[in-house]
Amino acid sequence: SGKFKGTVNRITKRGSGRLRHVLYMAVRCVIRDCRKKKTTVEIIPRNKRLREFYDKKREEGKPFKVAVIACANKLLQWIFALLQNNSTFQDIA
Numbered sequence: 001s002g003k004f005k006g007t008v009n010r011i012t013k014r015g016s017g018r019l020r021h022v023l024y025m026a027v028r029c030v031i032r033d034c035r036k037k038k039t040t041v042e043i044i045p046r047n048k049r050l051r052e053f054y055d056k057k058r059e060e061g062k063p064f065k066v067a068v069i070a071c072a073n074k075l076l077q078w079i080f081a082l083l084q085n086n087s088t089f090q091d092i093a
Contacts, residue, residue, distance in 0.1 A: 023072040027054075031071060050075065 030047045031054045050071055057067035082089055 020072075023076060024068060027068050027071040027075055030075075031068070 027050070030050050032046065033051075053074055054067050054071050057070050058064075062070070078089070
Protein backbone atom coordinates (compact mmCIF):
# COMPACT_ATOMS: atom_id res chain seq x y z
CA SER A 1 0.00 0.00 0.00
CA GLY A 2 1.24 3.47 -0.87
CA LYS A 3 3.84 2.34 -3.40
CA PHE A 4 1.76 2.58 -6.58
CA LYS A 5 3.43 4.41 -9.44
CA GLY A 6 1.18 5.38 -12.32
CA THR A 7 3.73 4.66 -15.05
CA VAL A 8 1.86 1.84 -16.78
CA ASN A 9 -1.34 3.77 -17.48
CA ARG A 10 -2.15 3.58 -21.16
CA ILE A 11 -4.61 5.43 -23.31
CA THR A 12 -7.64 3.31 -24.04
CA LYS A 13 -8.74 2.61 -27.60
CA ARG A 14 -12.39 2.41 -26.58
CA GLY A 15 -14.85 4.96 -27.85
CA SER A 16 -15.32 6.62 -31.18
CA GLY A 17 -12.35 6.40 -33.51
CA ARG A 18 -13.72 9.30 -35.51
CA LEU A 19 -13.89 11.49 -32.40
CA ARG A 20 -10.30 10.60 -31.50
CA HIS A 21 -9.20 11.47 -35.03
CA VAL A 22 -11.09 14.78 -35.02
CA LEU A 23 -9.62 15.76 -31.64
CA TYR A 24 -6.12 14.84 -32.83
CA MET A 25 -6.46 16.90 -36.01
CA ALA A 26 -8.01 19.83 -34.12
CA VAL A 27 -5.08 19.91 -31.71
CA ARG A 28 -2.61 19.70 -34.59
CA CYS A 29 -4.25 22.79 -36.11
CA VAL A 30 -4.46 24.65 -32.80
CA ILE A 31 -0.84 24.21 -31.76
CA ARG A 32 0.45 25.14 -35.19
CA ASP A 33 1.60 28.74 -35.31
CA CYS A 34 0.08 31.17 -37.75
CA ARG A 35 1.13 34.60 -38.92
CA LYS A 36 -1.14 37.62 -39.05
CA LYS A 37 0.16 38.50 -42.51
CA LYS A 38 2.63 36.76 -44.76
CA THR A 39 4.95 39.77 -44.57
CA THR A 40 5.22 39.87 -40.76
CA VAL A 41 7.57 37.78 -38.68
CA GLU A 42 5.33 37.91 -35.61
CA ILE A 43 4.06 34.42 -34.86
CA ILE A 44 0.77 34.09 -33.00
CA PRO A 45 -0.53 30.76 -31.71
CA ARG A 46 -4.13 29.94 -32.58
CA ASN A 47 -4.88 29.12 -28.93
CA LYS A 48 -2.37 30.43 -26.42
CA ARG A 49 -3.39 28.25 -23.46
CA LEU A 50 -3.28 25.01 -25.42
CA ARG A 51 0.01 25.97 -27.06
CA GLU A 52 1.54 26.71 -23.63
CA PHE A 53 0.32 23.31 -22.39
CA TYR A 54 1.87 21.65 -25.46
CA ASP A 55 5.18 23.50 -24.96
CA LYS A 56 5.21 22.44 -21.29
CA LYS A 57 4.77 18.79 -22.26
CA ARG A 58 7.55 19.04 -24.84
CA GLU A 59 9.86 20.65 -22.26
CA GLU A 60 9.13 17.69 -19.98
CA GLY A 61 10.66 15.53 -22.69
CA LYS A 62 7.45 14.05 -24.08
CA PRO A 63 7.50 12.93 -27.72
CA PHE A 64 5.43 14.89 -30.24
CA LYS A 65 2.49 12.48 -30.41
CA VAL A 66 2.34 12.04 -26.63
CA ALA A 67 2.18 15.82 -26.20
CA VAL A 68 -0.50 16.12 -28.89
CA ILE A 69 -2.63 13.39 -27.28
CA ALA A 70 -2.26 15.11 -23.90
CA CYS A 71 -3.52 18.32 -25.55
CA ALA A 72 -6.41 16.41 -27.14
CA ASN A 73 -7.34 15.14 -23.68
CA LYS A 74 -7.17 18.70 -22.32
CA LEU A 75 -9.35 19.94 -25.20
CA LEU A 76 -11.89 17.19 -24.52
CA GLN A 77 -11.99 18.18 -20.83
CA TRP A 78 -12.66 21.80 -21.84
CA ILE A 79 -15.45 20.74 -24.20
CA PHE A 80 -17.03 18.53 -21.55
CA ALA A 81 -16.90 21.35 -18.97
CA LEU A 82 -18.53 23.76 -21.43
CA LEU A 83 -21.32 21.30 -22.15
CA GLN A 84 -21.87 20.60 -18.45
CA ASN A 85 -22.06 24.29 -17.56
CA ASN A 86 -23.98 25.22 -20.72
CA SER A 87 -21.55 28.06 -21.41
CA THR A 88 -19.44 29.34 -24.29
CA PHE A 89 -15.68 29.26 -24.70
CA GLN A 90 -13.90 32.53 -24.02
CA ASP A 91 -10.19 32.37 -24.64
CA ILE A 92 -7.95 34.51 -22.48
CA ALA A 93 -5.58 36.09 -24.97
